[in-house]
Amino acid sequence: MISLKPRLTLTGKRALWGIVFTAPFTIGFLLFFLGPMIQSFVFSLSELEVTPHGFNLNYLGFENFRYALRVDPSFMRIFTETTIRILTDIPAVIIFSFFAATLLNQEFKGRLLARVIFFMPVILTAGIIAQLEAQDILHRMLAYVADQEDTIATSRAVVQVMMQLRMPQDFIVYIVTAVNRIPDVINASAIPILIFLAGLQSIPSSLFETAKIEGATAWESFWKITFPLISPLFLTNMVFIIVDSFTAPGNSLVTYISNAAWSRGIYGVSVAMTWMYFGAIALFLVIVFGFISKHVFYME
Amino acid sequence: MKTLISKSNPVNSVPEGAVRTSRFLTSAFWSGVTWSFIRAVLVIGIAFIILYPLIIKLSSSIMAESDLFDLTVKWIPRRLDMRSILRNYRDVYEEMNYLVSFRNSVTLAFLVSSLQLASCTFIGYGFARFKFPGSGFLFGMVILTLLVPPQMIMVPLFLNFRFFDFFGIAGWFGREPINLLGTYWPFVLTSATGMGLKNGLFIYIMRQFFKGMPKDLEEAALVDGAGQIRTFFTIMLPGAAPAILIVFLFSFVWQWNDIFLTSMYMRRSATLLPFMLERLTSSFGGYQYSDEYISVIRNTGMLMFIVPLLFVYGFLQRYFIESVERTGIVG
Numbered sequence: 001m002i003s004l005k006p007r008l009t010l011t012g013k014r015a016l017w018g019i020v021f022t023a024p025f026t027i028g029f030l031l032f033f034l035g036p037m038i039q040s041f042v043f044s045l046s047e048l049e050v051t052p053h054g055f056n057l058n059y060l061g062f063e064n065f066r067y068a069l070r071v072d073p074s075f076m077r078i079f080t081e082t083t084i085r086i087l088t089d090i091p092a093v094i095i096f097s098f099f100a101a102t103l104l105n106q107e108f109k110g111r112l113l114a115r116v117i118f119f120m121p122v123i124l125t126a127g128i129i130a131q132l133e134a135q136d137i138l139h140r141m142l143a144y145v146a147d148q149e150d151t152i153a154t155s156r157a158v159v160q161v162m163m164q165l166r167m168p169q170d171f172i173v174y175i176v177t178a179v180n181r182i183p184d185v186i187n188a189s190a191i192p193i194l195i196f197l198a199g200l201q202s203i204p205s206s207l208f209e210t211a212k213i214e215g216a217t218a219w220e221s222f223w224k225i226t227f228p229l230i231s232p233l234f235l236t237n238m239v240f241i242i243v244d245s246f247t248a249p250g251n252s253l254v255t256y257i258s259n260a261a262w263s264r265g266i267y268g269v270s271v272a273m274t275w276m277y278f279g280a281i282a283l284f285l286v287i288v289f290g291f292i293s294k295h296v297f298y299m300e
Numbered sequence: 301m302k303t304l305i306s307k308s309n310p311v312n313s314v315p316e317g318a319v320r321t322s323r324f325l326t327s328a329f330w331s332g333v334t335w336s337f338i339r340a341v342l343v344i345g346i347a348f349i350i351l352y353p354l355i356i357k358l359s360s361s362i363m364a365e366s367d368l369f370d371l372t373v374k375w376i377p378r379r380l381d382m383r384s385i386l387r388n389y390r391d392v393y394e395e396m397n398y399l400v401s402f403r404n405s406v407t408l409a410f411l412v413s414s415l416q417l418a419s420c421t422f423i424g425y426g427f428a429r430f431k432f433p434g435s436g437f438l439f440g441m442v443i444l445t446l447l448v449p450p451q452m453i454m455v456p457l458f459l460n461f462r463f464f465d466f467f468g469i470a471g472w473f474g475r476e477p478i479n480l481l482g483t484y485w486p487f488v489l490t491s492a493t494g495m496g497l498k499n500g501l502f503i504y505i506m507r508q509f510f511k512g513m514p515k516d517l518e519e520a521a522l523v524d525g526a527g528q529i530r531t532f533f534t535i536m537l538p539g540a541a542p543a544i545l546i547v548f549l550f551s552f553v554w555q556w557n558d559i560f561l562t563s564m565y566m567r568r569s570a571t572l573l574p575f576m577l578e579r580l581t582s583s584f585g586g587y588q589y590s591d592e593y594i595s596v597i598r599n600t601g602m603l604m605f606i607v608p609l610l611f612v613y614g615f616l617q618r619y620f621i622e623s624v625e626r627t628g629i630v631g
Contacts, residue, residue, distance in 0.1 A: 014432075018435060022438060024419045025423045029438075032489070033445055035460075036456035039453075039459075040456050043455060055459055055463075108343075116617050123557075187350070243446060
């Protein structure tokens with residue numbers, strides 16, 4: 001390489017350094033991502049048999065996909081349930097995290113402590129803990145008691161009011177499920193809050209000062225300055241939330257797929273399920289991207 | 301919210317002189333107080349929901365068995381009995397083989413997070429500062445690794461490490477493939493090449509950060525004859541401290557909590573905290589322990605699992621939260 005140096009232009013040299021710096025990723029991508037990805041596609045079309053010295057593949061065509069969709073007892077049910085749950089959570093998480101970020105961006109006593117706590121779910125709600133909490137009798141009991149005593153009672157009253165106001169039934173159902181899932185929504189919001197908060201703090205304060213001098217109220221400058229400048233982050237967060245909730249370890253479909261491979265030993269079917277799952281994620285991302293990116297405002 | 305915010309501004313609409321005597325009568329003052337009150341209720345309420353699982357764990361870890369059957373006891377046991385509290389903790393400590401599994405978990409998490417940090421910083425810098433043929437495409441691939449669920453490549457990865465033949469090279473020499481599972485090698489290999497858990501996110505964070513750093517200093521160093529590597533280590537790296545901290549914290553925490561990859565690469569019998577925690581209650585089965593007591597044990601175990609993370613977080617949070625604004629996570 002030293003002998004090459006004098007002959008390279010500056011651009012050429014910088015390009016070479018770029019390749020050097022990103023080389024670990026290129027290697028890792030080829031060996032531990034693209035390779036396995038291709039293999040997994042081959043597996044999804046075959047029956048996999050593990051032997052002491054390696055593994056054998058028998059070509060099956062689309063049999064694994066057919067099995068997952070038609071024969072497997074619960075794949076379709078869990079697939080639809082998980083997808084619908086995630087889709088209903090997304091608006092709630094977005095709205096909550098934006099709201100929380102505006103709250104944490106204001107000046108008040110104990111703001112630092114509030115931030116520390118709001119970001120804590122990053123630590124507290126990870127794989128193993130979430131899994132064990134679901135099994136735990138005390139957690140369930142307390143949740144149950146709370147449901148019995150307060151939540152159900154209030155939500156009944158609220159639902160009755162909403163029904164008397166002739167609100168559409170789907171809307172009422174959505175609100176009630178969203179309310180019952182408040183803890184999940186809050187826990188899923190930690191990183192979106194972080195992203196929104198970073199965005200809020202990157203808005204130059206001179207804009208607000210100008211607006212104030214020109215006579216804009218706080219309400220107006222919120223909608224005319226904060227909201228447009230923050231709007232690209234709605235897209236970032238949307239993508240983050242979709243990916244994060246689809247691949248979260250506590251997700252029941254993910255658990256089901258893992259079980260298919262490790263407990264039931266049907267590797268091919270498990271991989272076929274993941275491909276369909278990935279297809280669904282990709283579809284949502286494309287729709288969200290196409291829909292939101294039109295309404296997003298970029299400063300530059 | 302609309303009225304509250306808009307009314308809190310115009311203090312100067314009150315006639316002069318009246319401000320001092322009747323501060324409590326202005327609507328601005330009262331709406332300010334109301335808003336502070338609402339905000340306090342909201343913040344405390346949300347904080348409570350977040351801390352609730354932690355409080356349950358803490359409260360049940362200090363309960364004696366008799367408190368669990370006492371319906372009047374909800375949060376605080378009837379009598380704080382040091383002996384039974386100590387017994388809870390000692391049982392868990394011994395059952396989890398805490399000292400050994402703690403040491404192993406710290407080693408693994410530290411190994412993985414420092415490798416990931418090193419590789420992602422390197423890669424992120426490469427994407428932030430250099431243009432080369434295919435750099436845009438390659439960065440698109442970084443995003444792709446983020447989007448693809450890890451379950452998709454889990455079976456092939458597992459088999460690759462089970463029958464590891466150095467990507468076909470061993471086969472040329474007629475060597476049998478070796479089994480890397482149960483060692484730290486799968487972690488080392490994937491982390492060093494930016495392919496560990498959520499490493500795409502780390503690469504993205506580092507890239508955004510380096511992109512936001514001023515170019516002048518770097519160019520000055522280059523012009524003055526520092527090599528590219530030296531510039532990176534002496535100029536760029538110290539400046540990237542906030543982003544490095546965030547990546548390190550995330551990577552450490554996620555590895556500590558991870559059970560998906562760890563159970564795939566290591567045997568479940570490995571002495572690591574998450575596996576010990578998972579198995580914790582199995583030896584308390586049988587009839588001599590009630591479900592409630594097992595739950596106490598489990599909650600104590602979860603608490604002891606989380607506490608080290610809380611320490612790390614508590615130690616880093618000041619830098620972490622201060623640096624959020626400077627990381628430029630937001631591109």
